[in-house]
Amino acid sequence: MAIRVIGAASLTRDLGRWRQDEPGSAPADGARRSSRPAYVALAESIRLLIHDGRAPLGVALPSERDLATSLTVSRTTVTSAYALLREHGYLISRQGSRSTVALPPTVVHDGTKPARSLLAMMAQPELPTIDMTYAAMAAPVEMTDAYTTALQGLPTYLGTHGMDPVGMLMLREALARRYTERGLPTDPEQILVTLGAQHGLRLLLNVLTTPAERVLIEHPSYPNAIEAIRDVGARPVPVPLRPDGWDLDGIRSAARQTAASVAYLVPDYHNPTGLLLPAEGRAELAAIARETRMTVIVDESMVDLHLTDHEIMPPVAAFARGSEIVTIGSASKSFWGGLRVGWVRANQSLITKLLGTRSTMDLGTPVMDQLATVHLLQHADQILTVRREQLRSRRAALLDALAEELPDWRVSPGAGGMSLWAQLPAPVSSALAATAPNHGVLLAAGPRFGVQGAFERFLRLPFTHEEADIRLGVKSLAAAYASLTPHAAEPLAPMTCY
Numbered sequence: 001m002a003i004r005v006i007g008a009a010s011l012t013r014d015l016g017r018w019r020q021d022e023p024g025s026a027p028a029d030g031a032r033r034s035s036r037p038a039y040v041a042l043a044e045s046i047r048l049l050i051h052d053g054r055a056p057l058g059v060a061l062p063s064e065r066d067l068a069t070s071l072t073v074s075r076t077t078v079t080s081a082y083a084l085l086r087e088h089g090y091l092i093s094r095q096g097s098r099s100t101v102a103l104p105p106t107v108v109h110d111g112t113k114p115a116r117s118l119l120a121m122m123a124q125p126e127l128p129t130i131d132m133t134y135a136a137m138a139a140p141v142e143m144t145d146a147y148t149t150a151l152q153g154l155p156t157y158l159g160t161h162g163m164d165p166v167g168m169l170m171l172r173e174a175l176a177r178r179y180t181e182r183g184l185p186t187d188p189e190q191i192l193v194t195l196g197a198q199h200g201l202r203l204l205l206n207v208l209t210t211p212a213e214r215v216l217i218e219h220p221s222y223p224n225a226i227e228a229i230r231d232v233g234a235r236p237v238p239v240p241l242r243p244d245g246w247d248l249d250g251i252r253s254a255a256r257q258t259a260a261s262v263a264y265l266v267p268d269y270h271n272p273t274g275l276l277l278p279a280e281g282r283a284e285l286a287a288i289a290r291e292t293r294m295t296v297i298v299d300e301s302m303v304d305l306h307l308t309d310h311e312i313m314p315p316v317a318a319f320a321r322g323s324e325i326v327t328i329g330s331a332s333k334s335f336w337g338g339l340r341v342g343w344v345r346a347n348q349s350l351i352t353k354l355l356g357t358r359s360t361m362d363l364g365t366p367v368m369d370q371l372a373t374v375h376l377l378q379h380a381d382q383i384l385t386v387r388r389e390q391l392r393s394r395r396a397a398l399l400d401a402l403a404e405e406l407p408d409w410r411v412s413p414g415a416g417g418m419s420l421w422a423q424l425p426a427p428v429s430s431a432l433a434a435t436a437p438n439h440g441v442l443l444a445a446g447p448r449f450g451v452q453g454a455f456e457r458f459l460r461l462p463f464t465h466e467e468a469d470i471r472l473g474v475k476s477l478a479a480a481y482a483s484l485t486p487h488a489a490e491p492l493a494p495m496t497c498y
Helices: 008-015 038-051 064-071 075-087 142-153 169-181 197-208 223-231 248-258 279-292 348-358 367-378 380-405 429-439 467-483
Strands: 130-132 191-194 214-219 235-240 262-265 295-299 325-330 342-345 419-423 441-443 458-462
Touching: 008 038, 008 064, 008 248, 038 075, 064 075, 130 467, 142 367, 169 191, 169 342, 169 367, 191 197, 191 348, 197 223, 197 262, 197 295, 197 325, 197 342, 197 348, 214 223, 214 248, 223 235, 235 248, 248 279, 279 295, 367 380, 380 419, 380 467, 429 441, 429 458, 429 467, 441 467
Parallel strands: 130 441, 214 235, 214 262, 262 295, 295 325
Antiparallel strands: 191 342, 325 342, 419 458
16 A cells, blocks of 8 residues: 655645754844754754654654755764654654654654543533633524524424424525526525534545545644544544645645545635635636545535635635535534535435435434524625624734733634634643643644644634623633643753764
């Protein structure tokens, strides 16, 4: 089986100014050089990429010759850096094959599944607790009217058996209109109503994958999507998400090297980073799907939550020429998490296959929820304008609180969504999540959003609570961070060399 390889150009780009003591502190020409040997600086910079999930576990680094050429350093420098990484357990060498990225045994991680939510803890702390493990808002005031209207319309359906696995026509027509208005002509027959986006993803994985099939994902990615991929017996293949967006060359390369037939991506206000894939990237992604004969499942759960002044992007499927792009959506993020209504937009032949699979899992989406969703979609502009303004205000409160309480944390607000992706000065995300409940806050550790222990230097911070709760949560977070042992809170201890 072929091993995935990180390209020398991609690794060079991610390493940035790896020779400087403080990356980005000075221009490239005349920048102050590190007092460390070049090979040590290179090894430590690669190690940071491994901890951040941007050099995925199990993937091979470029050849020594290729990386030396790309970095314009001697091959001896790269050879020595790789040797230092092997010595400390960050590279595994196997006879007859390339060395692959790993984490040493001293780095505690779960190699099969991400850490579970702290919501499952047996003992709850006595002090008031801010739960920051989820990114979802309370229901809008219009939710009562939506269900009142649904109740009034219910008698029409009481004379039937009430089970419609494809979804009621009224709702499918409303969804088809929304896609058409966004630049993607859609017929109601191309819509399957589901029990949320997660349900739609699971149906698609059941149809499109087989056991041991490889599914490309962004890294980081939505934890429940990673679980769904694993639960159908498929294998998530991480493609690192760069700070400025998607590595489309990396997606193309990974698709070719792994022969992945499916990808799961969130290009509209990515969870957890809030990043948005621009129009040219969407066109290229569709082209990659065609070139590699890969079906891309695009999750649009966050599509309504744009929080900056930018051009609204057309759906990725608008750039498709055939069936290479399948879209899933949900009413949960736009309106309310308790409204378990989602949908799949695909060609009619795939919808038929999904219906065949669905009959083994459930027999349809509740009528009341579908009727309520129709009402909410009719008033979507009014509802979403208010919710977006709430999210902007709460995001500003979170950024202000972090700047005051944790100024050494690096946070870049995305273009939308419901959360920030914060980079910690040290790889202590799991330790922080473990101690945080004692200080009144529940956290989802960074490794939940990756595979095989990545993202110990990151934390997802939702801004869906009221502003007062957000500020209290950050104060509690700062107290928890301060309580970590000095050793745990230090940056990565330097590698020793002899």
